[in-house]
Amino acid sequence: MKTNITPIKNEFENEIIDLILSIQQIEFNVPITLQDQPDLLDIDNFYYGSGGGFWGAFIGEELVGTIALVKFDEKGAAIRKMFVKKEYRGKEFSIAQNLLITLIAYCKENKIDDLYLGTVSKLEAALRFYEKNGFVRVEKEALPNAFPLMSPDNVFCHLPLKK
Template sequence: MKIQPIKNECENQIVDLILNIQQKEFNVSITLEDQPDLLDIENFYYKPGGIFLGAFIDQKLVGTIALVKFSKEGAAIRKMFVKKEFRGKEFNIAQQLLEQLIKYSEENGIKDLYLGTVSILEAALRFYEKNNFIRIQKESLPADFPLMKPDNVFCHLKLNP
Protein backbone atom coordinates (compact mmCIF):
# COMPACT_ATOMS: atom_id res chain seq x y z
CA MET A 1 0.00 0.00 0.00
CA LYS A 2 1.18 3.50 -0.83
CA ILE A 3 -0.16 6.77 0.59
CA GLN A 4 0.46 9.92 -1.41
CA PRO A 5 -0.94 13.40 -1.97
CA ILE A 6 -3.52 13.39 -4.76
CA LYS A 7 -5.04 16.20 -6.79
CA ASN A 8 -7.57 16.78 -9.56
CA GLU A 9 -6.02 14.10 -11.80
CA CYS A 10 -7.56 11.46 -9.49
CA GLU A 11 -10.96 13.16 -9.43
CA ASN A 12 -12.94 10.30 -11.03
CA GLN A 13 -11.51 7.67 -8.67
CA ILE A 14 -12.10 9.95 -5.67
CA VAL A 15 -15.72 10.69 -6.60
CA ASP A 16 -16.41 7.02 -7.30
CA LEU A 17 -14.94 5.83 -3.98
CA ILE A 18 -16.59 8.48 -1.79
CA LEU A 19 -20.06 8.58 -3.36
CA ASN A 20 -20.37 4.78 -3.35
CA ILE A 21 -19.57 4.63 0.37
CA GLN A 22 -21.78 7.59 1.29
CA GLN A 23 -24.83 6.74 -0.81
CA LYS A 24 -24.84 2.97 -1.31
CA GLU A 25 -23.20 1.67 1.84
CA PHE A 26 -24.47 4.14 4.43
CA ASN A 27 -27.52 5.67 2.68
CA VAL A 28 -26.41 9.21 3.49
CA SER A 29 -28.49 11.54 1.35
CA ILE A 30 -25.62 13.52 -0.12
CA THR A 31 -24.83 14.07 -3.78
CA LEU A 32 -21.84 15.24 -5.79
CA GLU A 33 -23.59 18.62 -6.09
CA ASP A 34 -23.50 18.85 -2.27
CA GLN A 35 -19.72 18.33 -2.38
CA PRO A 36 -18.26 20.73 -4.97
CA ASP A 37 -14.87 20.35 -3.25
CA LEU A 38 -14.53 16.93 -4.90
CA LEU A 39 -14.39 18.61 -8.31
CA ASP A 40 -11.85 21.27 -7.29
CA ILE A 41 -9.44 19.58 -4.89
CA GLU A 42 -6.49 21.85 -5.61
CA ASN A 43 -8.33 25.11 -4.87
CA PHE A 44 -10.43 23.80 -1.99
CA TYR A 45 -7.82 21.78 -0.10
CA TYR A 46 -4.31 22.74 -1.23
CA LYS A 47 -4.61 26.50 -1.83
CA PRO A 48 -5.47 27.41 1.80
CA GLY A 49 -2.70 25.10 3.09
CA GLY A 50 -4.39 21.71 3.39
CA ILE A 51 -3.81 18.39 1.69
CA PHE A 52 -5.73 15.48 0.15
CA LEU A 53 -4.17 12.02 0.63
CA GLY A 54 -4.97 8.81 -1.19
CA ALA A 55 -4.14 5.23 -0.25
CA PHE A 56 -3.41 3.02 -3.25
CA ILE A 57 -3.13 -0.74 -3.61
CA ASP A 58 -2.07 -1.94 -7.07
CA GLN A 59 -2.61 1.60 -8.43
CA LYS A 60 -6.26 1.54 -7.28
CA LEU A 61 -7.54 4.16 -4.86
CA VAL A 62 -8.80 2.37 -1.73
CA GLY A 63 -8.83 5.19 0.82
CA THR A 64 -8.84 8.97 1.23
CA ILE A 65 -8.44 11.63 3.88
CA ALA A 66 -8.31 15.38 3.43
CA LEU A 67 -7.46 18.45 5.46
CA VAL A 68 -9.17 21.83 5.07
CA LYS A 69 -7.19 24.59 6.73
CA PHE A 70 -9.67 27.23 7.86
CA SER A 71 -7.53 29.38 10.15
CA LYS A 72 -3.86 29.89 11.04
CA GLU A 73 -3.87 26.99 13.54
CA GLY A 74 -7.18 25.26 12.83
CA ALA A 75 -8.12 22.64 10.27
CA ALA A 76 -10.91 20.21 9.55
CA ILE A 77 -10.56 16.57 8.57
CA ARG A 78 -12.73 15.69 5.62
CA LYS A 79 -13.29 12.82 3.23
CA MET A 80 -11.98 9.99 5.43
CA PHE A 81 -13.15 6.93 3.52
CA VAL A 82 -11.77 3.42 3.06
CA LYS A 83 -13.27 0.83 0.72
CA LYS A 84 -15.17 -1.77 2.73
CA GLU A 85 -12.95 -4.69 1.72
CA PHE A 86 -9.83 -2.81 2.89
CA ARG A 87 -11.05 -1.74 6.34
CA GLY A 88 -9.87 -3.07 9.66
CA LYS A 89 -6.63 -3.85 11.44
CA GLU A 90 -5.44 -6.28 8.76
CA PHE A 91 -4.80 -3.43 6.31
CA ASN A 92 -4.60 -0.57 8.87
CA ILE A 93 -5.28 1.95 6.07
CA ALA A 94 -7.44 4.38 8.06
CA GLN A 95 -4.86 4.53 10.85
CA GLN A 96 -2.00 5.21 8.43
CA LEU A 97 -4.01 7.88 6.60
CA LEU A 98 -4.84 9.63 9.87
CA GLU A 99 -1.25 9.44 11.12
CA GLN A 100 0.09 10.98 7.90
CA LEU A 101 -2.53 13.75 8.11
CA ILE A 102 -1.61 14.50 11.74
CA LYS A 103 2.09 14.57 10.84
CA TYR A 104 1.37 17.00 7.98
CA SER A 105 -0.71 19.14 10.35
CA GLU A 106 2.02 19.32 12.99
CA GLU A 107 4.66 20.15 10.38
CA ASN A 108 2.46 22.98 9.09
CA GLY A 109 1.64 24.73 12.36
CA ILE A 110 -1.86 23.35 12.88
CA LYS A 111 -2.69 22.98 16.56
CA ASP A 112 -6.39 22.05 16.44
CA LEU A 113 -8.02 19.39 14.26
CA TYR A 114 -11.79 19.23 14.03
CA LEU A 115 -14.17 16.99 12.17
CA GLY A 116 -17.85 16.56 11.57
CA THR A 117 -19.54 13.28 10.75
CA VAL A 118 -22.93 11.61 10.95
CA SER A 119 -24.05 9.53 13.92
CA ILE A 120 -24.78 6.51 11.71
CA LEU A 121 -21.01 6.10 11.17
CA GLU A 122 -20.45 4.53 14.59
CA ALA A 123 -17.29 2.65 13.65
CA ALA A 124 -15.75 5.89 12.39
CA LEU A 125 -16.61 7.64 15.66
CA ARG A 126 -15.02 4.81 17.66
CA PHE A 127 -11.93 5.06 15.46
CA TYR A 128 -11.59 8.81 16.09
CA GLU A 129 -12.16 8.40 19.83
CA LYS A 130 -9.52 5.65 19.93
CA ASN A 131 -7.19 8.24 18.36
CA ASN A 132 -7.85 10.75 21.17
CA PHE A 133 -10.49 12.88 19.47
CA ILE A 134 -13.06 14.23 21.91
CA ARG A 135 -16.71 14.75 20.98
CA ILE A 136 -17.78 18.35 21.23
CA GLN A 137 -21.06 20.22 20.77
CA LYS A 138 -21.69 21.99 17.47
CA GLU A 139 -21.75 25.28 19.41
CA SER A 140 -18.14 24.65 20.51
CA LEU A 141 -16.82 24.61 16.94
CA PRO A 142 -14.78 27.62 15.79
CA ALA A 143 -16.93 30.16 13.93
CA ASP A 144 -14.97 29.56 10.71
CA PHE A 145 -15.29 25.74 10.79
CA PRO A 146 -16.55 24.60 7.35
CA LEU A 147 -19.82 22.84 8.19
CA MET A 148 -21.24 20.09 6.00
CA LYS A 149 -25.02 19.81 5.87
CA PRO A 150 -25.43 16.17 6.99
CA ASP A 151 -22.94 16.33 9.90
CA ASN A 152 -24.48 15.96 13.36
CA VAL A 153 -21.51 14.75 15.47
CA PHE A 154 -18.35 16.81 15.94
CA CYS A 155 -14.91 16.00 17.36
CA HIS A 156 -11.74 17.87 18.28
CA LEU A 157 -8.09 16.86 18.69
CA LYS A 158 -5.54 19.20 20.27
CA LEU A 159 -2.17 18.55 18.61
CA ASN A 160 1.12 18.63 20.47
CA PRO A 161 3.07 21.85 20.00
Protein backbone atom coordinates in the same frame (compact mmCIF):
# COMPACT_ATOMS: atom_id res chain seq x y z
CA MET B 1 -0.18 -6.09 -0.07
CA LYS B 2 1.65 -2.83 0.45
CA THR B 3 -0.32 0.38 0.84
CA ASN B 4 1.10 3.57 -0.62
CA ILE B 5 -0.23 6.86 0.80
CA THR B 6 0.44 9.86 -1.35
CA PRO B 7 -0.89 13.38 -1.93
CA ILE B 8 -3.42 13.37 -4.78
CA LYS B 9 -4.97 16.18 -6.78
CA ASN B 10 -7.54 16.85 -9.51
CA GLU B 11 -6.09 14.20 -11.84
CA PHE B 12 -7.62 11.55 -9.55
CA GLU B 13 -11.00 13.28 -9.46
CA ASN B 14 -12.97 10.41 -11.07
CA GLU B 15 -11.49 7.72 -8.81
CA ILE B 16 -12.06 9.91 -5.73
CA ILE B 17 -15.69 10.63 -6.66
CA ASP B 18 -16.41 6.95 -7.40
CA LEU B 19 -14.93 5.84 -4.06
CA ILE B 20 -16.60 8.48 -1.91
CA LEU B 21 -20.07 8.56 -3.48
CA SER B 22 -20.42 4.78 -3.48
CA ILE B 23 -19.60 4.63 0.25
CA GLN B 24 -21.82 7.60 1.13
CA GLN B 25 -24.83 6.75 -1.01
CA ILE B 26 -24.83 2.97 -1.46
CA GLU B 27 -23.18 1.64 1.68
CA PHE B 28 -24.45 4.15 4.26
CA ASN B 29 -27.52 5.67 2.54
CA VAL B 30 -26.37 9.20 3.35
CA PRO B 31 -28.55 11.52 1.23
CA ILE B 32 -25.68 13.45 -0.33
CA THR B 33 -24.81 14.01 -3.99
CA LEU B 34 -21.83 15.24 -5.96
CA GLN B 35 -23.62 18.60 -6.26
CA ASP B 36 -23.56 18.83 -2.46
CA GLN B 37 -19.76 18.38 -2.53
CA PRO B 38 -18.33 20.81 -5.10
CA ASP B 39 -14.94 20.47 -3.38
CA LEU B 40 -14.55 17.08 -5.10
CA LEU B 41 -14.50 18.82 -8.47
CA ASP B 42 -11.76 21.27 -7.42
CA ILE B 43 -9.44 19.48 -5.01
CA ASP B 44 -6.39 21.56 -5.92
CA ASN B 45 -7.98 24.89 -4.98
CA PHE B 46 -10.33 23.77 -2.21
CA TYR B 47 -7.86 21.70 -0.18
CA TYR B 48 -4.34 22.72 -1.22
CA GLY B 49 -5.24 26.37 -1.81
CA SER B 50 -6.05 26.92 1.88
CA GLY B 51 -2.90 25.20 3.12
CA GLY B 52 -4.53 21.80 3.56
CA GLY B 53 -4.12 18.63 1.54
CA PHE B 54 -5.73 15.52 0.10
CA TRP B 55 -4.19 12.05 0.37
CA GLY B 56 -5.01 8.77 -1.29
CA ALA B 57 -4.21 5.24 -0.14
CA PHE B 58 -3.35 2.96 -3.04
CA ILE B 59 -2.88 -0.77 -3.24
CA GLY B 60 -1.16 -1.19 -6.56
CA GLU B 61 -3.01 1.19 -8.92
CA GLU B 62 -6.30 1.01 -7.00
CA LEU B 63 -7.44 3.93 -4.86
CA VAL B 64 -8.74 2.26 -1.67
CA GLY B 65 -8.95 5.20 0.74
CA THR B 66 -8.89 8.97 1.07
CA ILE B 67 -8.46 11.66 3.71
CA ALA B 68 -8.44 15.42 3.28
CA LEU B 69 -7.59 18.47 5.35
CA VAL B 70 -9.23 21.89 5.13
CA LYS B 71 -7.24 24.58 6.88
CA PHE B 72 -9.80 27.14 8.06
CA ASP B 73 -7.66 29.49 10.13
CA GLU B 74 -4.02 29.96 11.13
CA LYS B 75 -3.92 27.11 13.68
CA GLY B 76 -7.12 25.14 12.94
CA ALA B 77 -8.10 22.56 10.35
CA ALA B 78 -10.84 20.06 9.66
CA ILE B 79 -10.64 16.46 8.49
CA ARG B 80 -12.78 15.74 5.48
CA LYS B 81 -13.34 12.87 3.07
CA MET B 82 -12.05 10.05 5.27
CA PHE B 83 -13.23 6.98 3.39
CA VAL B 84 -11.86 3.47 2.99
CA LYS B 85 -13.33 0.80 0.71
CA LYS B 86 -15.21 -1.76 2.78
CA GLU B 87 -12.98 -4.69 1.84
CA TYR B 88 -9.87 -2.78 3.01
CA ARG B 89 -11.12 -1.66 6.44
CA GLY B 90 -9.84 -2.93 9.74
CA LYS B 91 -6.56 -3.70 11.47
CA GLU B 92 -5.42 -6.17 8.81
CA PHE B 93 -4.75 -3.28 6.40
CA SER B 94 -4.62 -0.30 8.85
CA ILE B 95 -5.42 2.03 5.95
CA ALA B 96 -7.57 4.45 7.97
CA GLN B 97 -4.93 4.53 10.71
CA ASN B 98 -2.13 5.24 8.24
CA LEU B 99 -4.16 7.94 6.49
CA LEU B 100 -4.82 9.62 9.84
CA ILE B 101 -1.14 9.35 10.87
CA THR B 102 -0.14 10.98 7.55
CA LEU B 103 -2.61 13.83 8.05
CA ILE B 104 -1.58 14.45 11.69
CA ALA B 105 2.11 14.50 10.69
CA TYR B 106 1.28 17.12 8.05
CA CYS B 107 -0.57 19.18 10.69
CA LYS B 108 2.38 19.10 13.06
CA GLU B 109 4.84 20.04 10.30
CA ASN B 110 2.59 22.96 9.33
CA LYS B 111 1.92 24.23 12.88
CA ILE B 112 -1.78 23.31 12.90
CA ASP B 113 -2.65 22.97 16.60
CA ASP B 114 -6.33 21.98 16.50
CA LEU B 115 -7.93 19.32 14.34
CA TYR B 116 -11.72 19.07 14.08
CA LEU B 117 -14.16 16.92 12.19
CA GLY B 118 -17.84 16.56 11.59
CA THR B 119 -19.58 13.30 10.78
CA VAL B 120 -22.98 11.65 10.95
CA SER B 121 -24.09 9.62 13.95
CA LYS B 122 -24.88 6.52 11.85
CA LEU B 123 -21.14 6.13 11.10
CA GLU B 124 -20.57 4.50 14.47
CA ALA B 125 -17.41 2.60 13.53
CA ALA B 126 -15.84 5.84 12.28
CA LEU B 127 -16.69 7.58 15.55
CA ARG B 128 -15.13 4.75 17.57
CA PHE B 129 -12.02 4.98 15.36
CA TYR B 130 -11.66 8.73 15.98
CA GLU B 131 -12.26 8.38 19.71
CA LYS B 132 -9.68 5.58 19.89
CA ASN B 133 -7.26 8.07 18.30
CA GLY B 134 -7.81 10.72 20.97
CA PHE B 135 -10.61 12.79 19.46
CA VAL B 136 -13.23 14.02 21.91
CA ARG B 137 -16.80 14.88 21.00
CA VAL B 138 -17.72 18.54 21.17
CA GLU B 139 -21.01 20.37 20.80
CA LYS B 140 -21.61 22.17 17.51
CA GLU B 141 -21.66 25.46 19.46
CA ALA B 142 -18.09 24.80 20.68
CA LEU B 143 -16.67 24.67 17.14
CA PRO B 144 -14.56 27.59 15.95
CA ASN B 145 -16.60 30.15 13.99
CA ALA B 146 -14.59 29.45 10.83
CA PHE B 147 -15.18 25.66 10.95
CA PRO B 148 -16.56 24.59 7.54
CA LEU B 149 -19.89 22.93 8.39
CA MET B 150 -21.35 20.26 6.11
CA SER B 151 -25.15 19.97 6.20
CA PRO B 152 -25.45 16.23 7.02
CA ASP B 153 -22.99 16.38 9.95
CA ASN B 154 -24.51 16.01 13.41
CA VAL B 155 -21.53 14.80 15.50
CA PHE B 156 -18.37 16.85 15.96
CA CYS B 157 -14.97 15.98 17.38
CA HIS B 158 -11.76 17.80 18.33
CA LEU B 159 -8.17 16.66 18.69
CA PRO B 160 -5.73 19.15 20.24
CA LEU B 161 -2.31 18.58 18.65
CA LYS B 162 -0.29 20.96 20.79
CA LYS B 163 0.69 19.22 24.01
